[in-house]
Amino acid sequence: MKQQSIERVRLWDGHRDLGVVTLAWRGDEILEVRAEPEGTAHDDELSIIPGLVDTHVHLDGHAGDEPPGWHSNWSLVTPPEELVFHIAANAQKAMRAGVTTLRELGGDERQLAVSRVFEQGIQVGPRLVVHCQVGMTAGHGDLFIPPQYPHRRPVADSPDECRKLVRTWARKGAHGIKIHVSGGVLSQGDKVGWRNQTVDEIRTTIDEAHALGMPVAAHSHSQPTAKLALEEGVDSIEHGTGLDAELWPVAVERNLPVAPTLLINDRLADGTIPVGDEAREKAVAVVAERDANFGGAADAGVRFVLGTDANGVMVQFGEQLDETRRMRDVFSWSDERTLIAATSDAAAAVGLGERVGTLAPGFGADFVLLRGRPWQRIEDLRADAIVAVVSRGRVVRGEIPIAAPVLAAGDSAGQTPASPVSAAEHVAAPQ
Known part of the structure; x- marks a missing residue:
């Protein structure tokens, strides 16, 4: 060599x-x-x-030039053996755009397989950190699948089930765990303000993940659920819509990374991405609350890092560059502070700060x-x-x-x- x-x-x-x-x-x-x-x-x-580091992506979307819409049943009828090629192709698109490290936040066996293949050099690809989900029946992660569809991802509906699912993902090689403490924008029949799982379930999930050396990322779109996530000791906040002035000192003291996912919510709210009335109304409310909070949060020193929610449909793999520029404007940062959030600080947020995000011997x-x-x-x-x-x-x-x-x-x-x-x-x- x-x-x-x-x-x-x-x-x-x-x-x-x-x-x-x-x-x-x-x-x-x-x-x-x-x-x-x-x-x-x-x-x-x-x-x-x-190379840039995106701390929040979903790689299992269609990787073709004209992907089906977000409401398509493509992912439900496509076998996992085929889906892994789309996952790898999406990751490689990001890599060629200069995003050389990605954190998948809705992973399972497929993303873990692609991560290992890249790591072993069998296929050329970026560094891929994979968090697998622990969520409840009828929670944000469950409501992307029609109710009658029988082939569903695993859920957990008691503290014991949460503990077992964390252990199951650990056995499969997961790098971390993703939880949902609130509802979401695109999950159908969901409400952003819904609490997902009980305090005991959330606490048990975090406890078991930490016991097995896995960090926990928490999806949150409301103030009460962001407060709960902070109190229970999560390792990052995803979206962070409800991070208000009461929570800024806690987030700053803990130096907790927050992935703001700006472009996707902007586009859902302004109609650039065609979605149903339910999703758009939720996005409008999310953006209004976000805009009321994020400027003050940045001024207070909240640790925002690059995290896009890119999925190849609503935010393309490569549009991380656009998200970075948008961060500068939303947070009124200097150009250098913005680039730090997309490189060295984002690398530290996904546990790779001693390996990537910095150019040094x-x-x-x-x-x-x-x-x-x-x-x-x-x-x-x-x-x-x-x-x-x-x-x-x-x-x-x-x-x-x-x-x-x-x-x-x-x-x-x-x-x-x-x-x-x-x-x-x-x-x-x-x-």
């Missing part, structure tokens, strides 16, 4: 601008980030940032080469600015340009630079 490098390029490491450096890596490990002398000639248009080789400086101007974080994406040390999009050699006095000018490394070359040949 040969060492590779990008010479004389501006680099933002997930925390700060390091100036012009040479970045060297071998396989999936960064070997060196070497500062170049001030005044070193370089391409001033290009820069490197870490010993970290994984996940990064994006692009035109512009998004830590100074977040508008530069867009698809058409990406020159290349490297995931796990492989070029998965575009090509890495090879810098011409810097000639010292008296050197011959006839040296031939190496050829650029392309995505096709890297993906075709395992390292």
